[in-house]
Amino acid sequence: MRSAWRNTSSFTHFSVCVCVCVCVCVCVCLGSNYAMSNGGGGAGASISTHLLDLLEEPIPGVGTYDDFHTIDWVREKCKDRERHRKINSKKKESAWEFTKSLYDAWSGWLVVTLTGLASGALAGVIDIVADWLNDLKEGVCLSAMWFNHEQCCWDSNETTFAERDKCPQWKTWAELILGQAEGPGSYIMNYFMFTFWALSFAFLAVSLVKVFAPYACGSGIPEIKTILSGFIIRGYLGKWTLMIKTITLVLAVASGLSLGKEGPLVHVACCCGNIFSYLFPKYSKNEAKKREVLSAASAAGVSVAFGAPIGGVLFSLEEVSYYFPLKTLWRSFFAALVAAFVLRSINPFGNSRLVLFYVEYHTPWYLFELFPFILLGVFGGLWGAFFIRANIAWCRRRKSTRFGKYPVLEVITVAAITAIVAFPNPYTRQNTSELIKELFTDCGPLESSQLCQYRSQMNGSQAYPAGSDAAAAPGVYSAMWQLSLALVFKIIMTIFTFGLKVPSGLFIPSMAIGAIAGRIVGIAVEQLAYYHHDWFLFREWCEVGADCITPGLYAMVGAAACLGGVTRMTVSLVVIVFELTGGLEYIVPLMAAVMTSKWVGDAFGREGIYEAHIRLNGYPFLDAKEEFTHTTLAREVMRPRRNDPPLAVLTQDDMTLAELQNIISQTSCNGFPVIVSKESQRLVGFALRRDITIAIENARRKQEGIMLNSWVYFTQHAPTLPADSPRPLKLRSILDMSPFTVTDHTPMEIVVDIFRKLGLRQCLVTHNGRLLGIITKKDILRHMAQMANQDPESIMFN
């Protein structure tokens, strides 16, 4: 690591980094300006709905969505195919049209490339700045202020390898202010400055979030899951959120709070994807296509967070995405790779690796070790279940009491407690990522960590493990104590930290907790094997003096188990951790632990932390993983219920404008079925409230003679009207002629399946061809909540 940085001047890196950032910023600005000129916000701008009626004049605004509404996937995809057909039919007309069609065909690749570049560059910048800020809590580099502790001392020739942390250029605050490096005074001074900086960073972070971009708080993954499932939250992935999230993420990480930057990196990458998609009308004007870019972006985000491109793609597939066609798989993979390579060329850790905690193990594992691995899995599952309950209970308290009104105070309190408690313990004082790295790393001859103070090393023998004395020295025992305290501290603080109004990821704290537990178990097993190497369990494979247990591997397995318990990820988690080690060998322990942890966690509640937060916030998210197991039929879920007023319907050709406006103003539904006549109740189509309103306004503006007693008709030809009646209003162009219908006898499990797979917004219920009622996505969510004995009103988005 040392030599890597020395060989390649830091300035080269710095300049590469700056260049990439400038490019990214320019692009982001271009993208968002374009976005603003197109109407801005989250949903696409005015789109003509050609698919509805090609012969009619398109009405501007029809086919767009309001904020906090659900998109209709089927219709969006149709719109995209229509656009594609148009471009294809035109492309032979002229060279310009051909170029346009080429640009259109390539825009998918372009947008994921840009997203990958931007995510990689931002991740690199965040890594470097967070490191520097983190070291600022301890001291400064006098020779070059912009160097962090490690870089500062690399340039010094006066230090030996063993004392590589100490060099004259690096001054702690005590040295700088008091002029002395040792003694209780300087300890207190360092303690004070540590807390001071932590509080400053935390205050800055929460203030920026509160003032400029409230959406920048949290990990963002629950909201991204909801957005990808087809919900619209304007501004959640906008440029302000991106900017503030990037800045405050760095501050929050540096403040020492028990949070990570991995989850928020996914949000940052998705912001990049959203902003770049405004450069391409194919994506900016189609909510479904835009979500393909966001899926790729979230893969890129995980790719840079963990240096695991394949894991990132699987994360996007397994955890966040809703609609994931194969084309997206391939593009996600590409985006993830581009992001990973940009990050590697920035080289933020100076070790030519993508992540801080890349490890290589050299000893195989033995069948007996599956037992402690499964124990770690049980621990992970229990921790996950406990954490989800405790954190949700705390967040609910924050939401429901007046306590939630003082976010700044809360952040500062938590940051203060964290800093004050963390400082005395070296394992909590250091950066959490570095702690994980130390715990993952196996003891080798060059390791100076307290965790590696075995007798063989104390005796000066360099040849560990061949040094044959793996008995723990006092250093290991005191490290064990400190680790246990750190474990308790992390567990408590993480519960109170996740959900604060600062960017906060959960991956790193969870992994840290698991890694600490794993390392403790690993050392325990190691000592057991050392002192009882003639036990039948160890006799076979643990020869005296041989290095048969790898405590670092236990730490890694524990980290995976805890992360699995919290998020309930499976394949993607195993692949992410597999990409950290690179050995197929260790997949089996990982799988065993992750499976156990998922099963144990699921026994206490099937939701992962992200689903729990989605439900807490009441987003309309229909989970694809959850099975619908009840036997209800469609007629029991549809509205109107038994004692409700009848469904508000429109007839196709015998209503006046006044009647129509009356119906619209008296009801709050988002759409109305259109039927042949009140008597037959046979279904013709479905019209959206928003579209009707826009069409009426448009007609009033453009057509003369539209009055309150004008007839409104949805048929192809105008009905025969009395001679004195005013000009009729034709609304066929906004009528959806192919509404989805199910019969009243359809089991709800099929209805739920249709909603999930096709991404519907509503579905009409018929009996023997007559319209009976309507089922919307929210009806389904409400019904599912009822079935699970929850208060259905508590779950809706507010």
Place this chain on the structure above:
Amino acid sequence: MRSAWRNTSSFTHFSVCVCVCVCVCVCVCLGSNYAMSNGGGGAGASISTHLLDLLEEPIPGVGTYDDFHTIDWVREKCKDRERHRKINSKKKESAWEFTKSLYDAWSGWLVVTLTGLASGALAGVIDIVADWLNDLKEGVCLSAMWFNHEQCCWDSNETTFAERDKCPQWKTWAELILGQAEGPGSYIMNYFMFTFWALSFAFLAVSLVKVFAPYACGSGIPEIKTILSGFIIRGYLGKWTLMIKTITLVLAVASGLSLGKEGPLVHVACCCGNIFSYLFPKYSKNEAKKREVLSAASAAGVSVAFGAPIGGVLFSLEEVSYYFPLKTLWRSFFAALVAAFVLRSINPFGNSRLVLFYVEYHTPWYLFELFPFILLGVFGGLWGAFFIRANIAWCRRRKSTRFGKYPVLEVITVAAITAIVAFPNPYTRQNTSELIKELFTDCGPLESSQLCQYRSQMNGSQAYPAGSDAAAAPGVYSAMWQLSLALVFKIIMTIFTFGLKVPSGLFIPSMAIGAIAGRIVGIAVEQLAYYHHDWFLFREWCEVGADCITPGLYAMVGAAACLGGVTRMTVSLVVIVFELTGGLEYIVPLMAAVMTSKWVGDAFGREGIYEAHIRLNGYPFLDAKEEFTHTTLAREVMRPRRNDPPLAVLTQDDMTLAELQNIISQTSCNGFPVIVSKESQRLVGFALRRDITIAIENARRKQEGIMLNSWVYFTQHAPTLPADSPRPLKLRSILDMSPFTVTDHTPMEIVVDIFRKLGLRQCLVTHNGRLLGIITKKDILRHMAQMANQDPESIMFN
């Protein structure tokens, strides 16, 4: 490799292998016996369709499928949920029921574990036996007949490393029969014996396939794709197919034909999955659930074929599977891992690796090299497009002319030509997998291959590449000639071989062609860089004497490009090859080549070889990847067409049994819509032909008084009948009360989407609530063929 085998006695391996095989055989037999006792074949046995009407007595046989029919995914999934609910509601009744529910919950894991074990064991056996048979063509090991050439000479202490292929124990046929090792006589003798064995193996293989299991031929992947999409081909995955395919695969590989064992291994794994699923009623009685097991099995198949568990899962996801819920992803991963570990513990290649061609490269690649890599991609795409056209043309000729009636003769002719042409050229004589290995491997000091005869090595300098003389010696030039000839030979023979009536995979021949082309390009670039190292292109990074080009990497990129051109796989292909090398570093060249090859190939035709074969055979496969881009509406596709007779419908309560039977006998459709009355045409439900027939037979057998003039009714209550009428027949229990409907105005792109995503078999078309017609999966396929200007009648399964 040598030492690995020496350390661990071959007998250990052999015994492990035998044990696993015995276990597998016992399980397979158990499984298939169970299958036979359950009615055997492919579709599940008698299932009561509780979901239709829980109050009715279930009729045996209702809800099953005929051979060559399409399953209804929605209904199968409902059936499974019903079964699950039943078990769940019962499980608290007694300890026995609780055990049963536990068994049910675990059966998914059990069946994938068994499948993984069996696939890994069979792959190991196939590898070992194929190797041995392949060497039998050259000679025998006198000291131990069951050793192949390599193992035979490892036990000999008389050979040096350089001459490790020659040892006194191993006798070529010429030595054994003529008693002389050198000279034209012995060459002719060896040539003759080589051809003789090749022909014998080929004859045996094709005869076994022809007599015992005609389904065992080909690669099986097109059929597995079709089966996974919901088609039933009884016996395609049965025990006979498994047994014969395993035996003939070994023979076909050993016969030296230009084919591989990787594709058929997927078929073998799927057979194992199918057979084991009969042990578990959850899977044997539900066609949709069984396909989850098959998806996992195909992942295990690729996992053992290439030693790439993650690649296998992605292959299953991207290439073969149709319905792939996340639960299946996790189980597929597990099956793939189990299979890989069984294969590794069998250790068929004696190198502790899963595949023969595992490689590690040590030099990085340079940006300029992307140019030859993309060239290789273009070559791969062109080869893929050419191969697909030529092979399909040849297969169509075989199908349509009488030439196809002599499969044995054809196989023997091709085998004879292959053997006769292959023998003189060392690169075609050797096993194709070994050829690929040799081409992938970089030249090192220990490589004795002709391809590595650089001047530095001729001078006796061991330190290549530091030997600084990378100029090619005559050996390399003659190797280049031989490779070029081998390339032409492989290209021609592969076209005629794929589609023969023996098990034949396409992965290895395609990879071999790409690897040869890649290696030739690689050596050319290397020599260019050597002789022109002061060109501006090479100056920067190619210092004199440095080893800046890795020809082995070119071979690997070429192999990926050619495989990509033929199969049009993307992510899974890159991941599979990535798992061969293990370095993230080389993903970018691979992606560049695979993307280019896909684009170039797609320009000539969007179908991969498997889709082309599916279409050639007329399987009803609705490809999820192909976009439906036309603007037709549902009413243009539905039957009846304009001039057709009206749709055969049943009325809900005014038909006699005679009328019903009349309608059934006069039409050939598989199901009939049930309407309220002929006048209103309002839809009530849908009844399947098979179910009606079974229900009538059942009623005749069990209920008295059912006569030809009995009234048939589908309503809840019997209609009021005249006093003298015979006992009516109630058929409500077989009526599907929730048929899928679309309106006549629905764009076909939405209809196709619904069919794909929900796995429908048919869909009814209505207009304003009245039934108009029906669209089946075959109607859609026929319409798509018409739109693509193909003869719609040629594509249907025959």
